[in-house]
Amino acid sequence: MAELTHFNDQNRARMVDVTAKKVTARIAKATGQITMHPETLARIHAGTMKKGDVLAVAQVAGIMAAKQTSNLVPMCHLIPLTGVDIHFSDNDQDTITAVVTVKTKHVTGVEIEALTACQISLLTIYDMCKAIDRGMVINDVHLLEKDGGKSGHFTYDAAK
Template sequence: MAELTHFNDQNRAKMVDVTQKDVTFRIAKATGQIIMQPATLERIHAGTMKKGDVLAVAQVAGIMAAKKTSDLIPMCHLIPLTGVDIHFSDDDKTTITAVTTVKTKHVTGVEIEALTACQIALLTIYDMCKAIDRGMIISNIHLVEKDGGKSGHFEFNDEA
C-alpha cells in the first residue's frame, strides 16, 4: 500500500507539494447513475420539467463543478483544466448514467475533478426533478479510468 502524503511531520493535514513534478497530459473519466420513477424519466425525455431542460442544466453544473473542485475539496490543487465533457445515457426505464471526462496538461491528475463533475451533474438532475420524485437514488459513482503522471494508467475493474 502506498504511503499517505497528505500529512506533515506533525501528522497534520497538508497540501502535497507538487512543485517538482513534470507537466504531463492527464485525463480522468468517472461515472455514476441516478435511478428514478419511470414517469420522471419520461418527463425529462419530453422536456416538460418545470425547471427547464434537465440534462442541459446538469451538464453545465457538472462542468462548473469540475472547475471549482479545489474550492470544495480542501487538499485538492487548483488545476487549469483543458477540457471537461459530460455524456448522459439512459435505459428508457428508470436510470440515467452520467460519464464525465476531464483533461489537463499539469503536474497533478484530474480524478477528483471528474468525480466531482459526475456527482454534481447527478445532484442537479435530482434538484430539478425532486418536486415530482423525492425517492431518486444516486449511486455507483466511481473512477472509470485515468491516465498520465507518475502512477500511469488505471482502469476500473468491476470484477475485483
C-alpha cells in the first residue's frame, strides 16, 4: 500500500505539493446509479416533472460540480479542466446510470472531480424528483477508470 501523502511531519493535514510533477494529459471516468419508482422514471422520460428537464439540469449541475471540486474537498487541488462530459442511460424500469468523464492537462489527476460530478448529477435527479419519490437511492458510485500521471492506468475490476 502506498504511503499516505496528505500529512506533514507533524502528522497534520496538508495539501500535497505537486510543484515538481510533470504536466500530462489525464482522464478519469466515474459512474453511479439512482434507483426510483418506475413511475418516476416514466415521468422523467415523458418530461412531465414540474421542475423541468431532469437530465438536462442534472448534466449542467454535474459539470458545475466538477469545476467546484476544490472548493468542496479540502485537500483537492484547483485543476483547470479541459473537458467534462456526462452520459445518462437507464434500464427502462427504475434505474438511471450516470457515467462522467473528466479531462485535464495538468500535474495531478481528476478522479475526485469525476466522482463529485457523478454524485452531484445523481443528487440533482433526486432533488428534482423528490416531490413524488422520496425513496430514491443513490448507489454504486465509483471510479471506473483513470489514466495519466505517474501512477498510470487504472480500470475498475468488479470481481475484487
